[in-house]
Amino acid sequence: MPNPDFSVEPWRLRECTLNLDLLAQAESLFALSNGHIGWRGNLDEGEPHALPGSYLNGVHEVRPLPYAERGYGNPEDSQTVINVTNGKVIRLLVDDEPLDLRYGTLVSHERTLDFRTGLLTREIHWVSPAGKAVKVRSTRLVSFTQRAVAAIGYEVEAVDKTVRVVIQSELIANEEQPAQSDDPRSSAVLARPLAAVMHAAHGTKAVLVHRVEHSGLGVAAAMDHTVSGEDELPCRTEVEPDLARFSVGNRLEPGQKLGFAKFVAYGWSSTRSVPALRDQVEAALAAAKVTGWDGLVAEQKEFLDRFWRDADVEVDGDAEVQQAVRFALFHVLQAAARGERRAIAAKGLTGPGYDGHAFWDTEMLVLPVLTYTYPEAVAHALWWRHDTIPLAQDRAAQLGFDGAAFPWRTITGLECSGYWPAGTAAFHLNAAIAAAVTRYVSASGDEEFAAAAGIALLVETARLWRSLGHHNSEGRFCIDGVTGPDEYSAIADNNVYTNLMAKKNLMAAYEYVHRFPDRARELGVGEEEAAAWHDAAKAVLVPYDEALGVHPQSDGFTRHQEWDFARSEYPLLLHHPYFDIYRKQVVKQADLVLAIMQCPEEFTPEQKARDFDYYERITVRDSSLSACVQAVVAAEVGQLQLAHDYTAEAALMDIADLEHNTADGLHIASLAGAWIALVNGLGGLRQDGGMLRFAPRLPPGLSRLKFTVRQRDSRIRVTVTPSSARYEVDGPDELTIVHHGQTVRLDSVQELAIPPAPRVRPSEQPPGRAPRRRDVED
């Protein structure tokens, strides 16, 4: 399962040779981002490439959505992330030959992404077709501390002969891309999305400003350079509408080096003028230059030291998972750190997959991890949702409902989903937003956010649920015709997950309007409205199949025909029609099992065990969002080996390219799922209002698990061994937790025994769909 091209090391991802077949995957794995700027791990010299990628969070183009048959409420347009001005490119001429690894002799090539420094380093030893050897070392960063800035340290050295080298450092707009759509109208829109507005160069500095044609966004990119080594080298800066180029050259004796630092700054705006945009990026550039290359590197390390102090997870006994969970946390941080009131996309800023859209998995899987490791980013992500409330209210009104209906997929907050049974109908995403609000507020104690944005999100989503559901003739509150998390079912009545999450949503809104009565008045919530939410929540219908003793995922689900796994081809959605998939008992991703994870109080232990076992048999995991959830519930019901196996699957999703599409960008939610599998799964973490519950248990293959959970202004550091768990509070708060059902005050370090796991028969998965079993290390 692990990829032999990457070495297994605890704190870094290292590629030891250049494998052109893995170019696209490596571009995603080695992507750098701070949540605002995203640079795929393209080679410095630009080519060969699979997908050149430079992204700015929020910068997109608008393209038409086509339909074979129209329907009321179908979005007319979608939004697609576009490749902005590429500031990564540094080309090198060695005598008469451009450095191009497809030619000449590559003596060695190594790239390393270091999770503690945040640097991507690359070392090349190359002999040109004419026999001239050079060593090149580049180091790339996208700054966590200076949001608009990325930088590259670049150095070339002559090895054994004198060589004449020229280095060209560039900004390139409208770089040629593989086609992103087979709709010719979309392709046309996306082919050259940037219209040149201004360009200028002074000394070692250049700036390009463009406008995105249909979305109208302004995008500015600027670069500046600090050449090291000899002074007075011949250098030159040229600029055209779509190209800026800084060149420097020298004649290098063996062992002699030529290098520079390249600083790149980006900015974009839907409103600011061209001069204002230009000034903004040049100012950012000036600040970066003042900090200097070494300063940026030092700031990056300092930022990450702080992050890892709270976020690190230590896993003894599975070196691959140890590496993968740090890789995962690093990329989750990169996706979110400086998003600042913009969405966190499904692929972060690592590739164009899913058009750069954000989905519900942000709130369901990514924000929970950040809530306990880097909560600053959670507030920003939820403020973004808050800022889109007017769009979501318009959407709800268009559909005929009250409150706000947030989009299934979007960049700006406008619905971009073109297939409503698996888009608009998946209203559960609104409850995921509400759950993210209450989880964040409970964990952080951020009452200011709660009163400002949190309550507004809860109220608007509660209004939506109240208008979506109805009381049946027995007074039970039913939500009909919706699609739950499992995308292999659709348009069903009383999806258990949706109903239970709506219940939580309605209850949370009810609590918040009583906690913040003034804000409730501002939001127009009266006693009657709040009481209606409370009534609906208390009356929510949860179907149960008495004959089988399990919860049907939705009304009637367990009465449906069993799927014929013998004739399945995977992923099912590419080989079988939705018609047939929807009406049979086959599950793409955890749905009822996600309900168990999210609403543990709604199920008895026996129900959890039976339900989990039932759904394991029919869950095919054609979604990367599933393994981590199955890991959590597997751990809860005592199937610890299975929990370990699913943990590894979630964590290795991209390093091992398990779904064969890491090329398009990383699966940020699955990576977040690695932490969830370990901490919520093996650590048994649940948050129940202000109270944290743990129920840690290790699978046979692991000897120790250590993690930290941020809670208010403190950190709870938890170390789990096979027999006991040690809890330590670092911070000012007096905290009480529950350990395996036992309430414990953490006023000192507590070392508590772990009760033996219940003996359970291992569940079966569909034929061929069991996760790869982790070997127990001796």
Add this chain to the structure above:
Amino acid sequence: MPNPDFSVEPWRLRECTLNLDLLAQAESLFALSNGHIGWRGNLDEGEPHALPGSYLNGVHEVRPLPYAERGYGNPEDSQTVINVTNGKVIRLLVDDEPLDLRYGTLVSHERTLDFRTGLLTREIHWVSPAGKAVKVRSTRLVSFTQRAVAAIGYEVEAVDKTVRVVIQSELIANEEQPAQSDDPRSSAVLARPLAAVMHAAHGTKAVLVHRVEHSGLGVAAAMDHTVSGEDELPCRTEVEPDLARFSVGNRLEPGQKLGFAKFVAYGWSSTRSVPALRDQVEAALAAAKVTGWDGLVAEQKEFLDRFWRDADVEVDGDAEVQQAVRFALFHVLQAAARGERRAIAAKGLTGPGYDGHAFWDTEMLVLPVLTYTYPEAVAHALWWRHDTIPLAQDRAAQLGFDGAAFPWRTITGLECSGYWPAGTAAFHLNAAIAAAVTRYVSASGDEEFAAAAGIALLVETARLWRSLGHHNSEGRFCIDGVTGPDEYSAIADNNVYTNLMAKKNLMAAYEYVHRFPDRARELGVGEEEAAAWHDAAKAVLVPYDEALGVHPQSDGFTRHQEWDFARSEYPLLLHHPYFDIYRKQVVKQADLVLAIMQCPEEFTPEQKARDFDYYERITVRDSSLSACVQAVVAAEVGQLQLAHDYTAEAALMDIADLEHNTADGLHIASLAGAWIALVNGLGGLRQDGGMLRFAPRLPPGLSRLKFTVRQRDSRIRVTVTPSSARYEVDGPDELTIVHHGQTVRLDSVQELAIPPAPRVRPSEQPPGRAPRRRDVED
């Protein structure tokens, strides 16, 4: 409700003035067709026009179907009817002015479609802007007896001054059309679909041959002329790739006339060569010229005399319905008469609506009418389905099922539906085909058809049903996740209509394989397979809501929220999302009520009354297929006034343009529904195997209803008055019928009393959705 532009007359539709606002509707109403050729009622001079329309059944172009999000099994391409070479155009120059009714003075203008002669006549009295008056008379026919031929008699007369006239008779290919699609790829394909292949002219004759670019079909059109009056007039024939023009001119003294007959022949083929196609149309033209204008007119009358003898329905007491049902029967005949192994499209050949596709309503509503009035056409239509079995088998295999899955919408038999929840999922269409087979065979006694095509259709559809359904844990046969006839519900389990029709389909296949054991062997049906059909049919699940005492349309339907009619805008599908429509209790068109009509033996009289009342309250009739079905069941449950009201709605659909889209073509199935409402509804006709049942009852407004039902080689003529029904057999067969439950041998004329109707409370419809009440005439 009646349109004042059209006079109410029993045997014709007459437009007394030219209303340019009604141009598009009139083009559809006055369309002529024989089921092979279709000519919209465009003005002879070509302009003004709304939609120029000349169609050949089966001639189509292929265009791409776009999707916002792809799904396995979605058809990549659709087929669209195209406007073939226009042979209708005859332009007239009056001195220096072209006859154009938008200019000059229109003294009078009258068009008449005569249902007994099959001729569309037009009389114009026009004064040119220069003050020159002419009278023009044109008579148009599309021949029922010479399938490839249409013809026009044209004559111009000088009124009070000497005028110089030139008449130009044309064939025009690639006439400019209003855009048919807002997908630019489709529009491009459809803009100029005909690529010129050859053109020629000799004497008064010309021929154009084209090829349809993507479908590859060859299309040939030819014309010839017989000029009447003086010999030796100067005339001339010119031809270009997309235009052929015959011109004749003269100087006319007041009262003097110039005229000619124009003969047009069409042919098309996917396989024949260009010379063969050309020869085919020129041969047809030669035959028509030999018959001559008067001969064609006489043949047309003779053909229609025969038709009306068996098909006419007399309605005393409602002159509008009397006219409308004859209009309806005339157009149903036109759509089907010479289809000959081609589809009968939803709009016939009267307009481009629905892309020229055929749907299930052909088998459900059109073929039943033809079965009892013109069964020759039914065999042809079902042979067409038979010929498409290989395509339907491929589609079933693609979807993962056995047997044949016929397309929801198509021209050639390939699925063209781009929205699967209301397309592919509506598998009930397969049962409609099976029901059409058994109905036709029972009524006609056509055992040859039954053994050749009928059994193949039954076996393949039975195989489909067996693989679509499954036995649940109680052994009941369930069909999950399908869409029934009501397009305001979708993807539901155990749709009652679908399940009952599948049952009929399975039982019929079981019977046929025992009736034709050799054919069954050829089709590979063994005892085990047939037994499995029988078991499934016997075990079919029919959900019933015990609490409400009604059948839910599908599982759970009656538990759904009630639709909020107070905030409805109609048609709902243009103002409310499918998401919300699907999950609430609102019905577009008869679904459970259609089950009552099609499977009357499955419901008790009490259930019929309760079910009908329940669904009346929630049925909005946003489909033209609904009123006639509601009429039938309204009559059965004793709501005779309502049956009359719905009958009128079905019959007047196009004359009164009730859905505001007659412009795109006539609603052939709704027109067929006029007959169904009168004969199956007020006449109470049901066929139960070889036995015909009648239960006639007249509403207060009607004093007499007379209709004929063809049965084997005989005709049963039925005359209904308020108190009695008279049955008379014309033909060789010994027939037994059931009259209001009483079995009667029709060896002589039988006059039987009609029992009094049960007293029932009239049902309510949704607010504002009751049909317009027919006034009782005094």
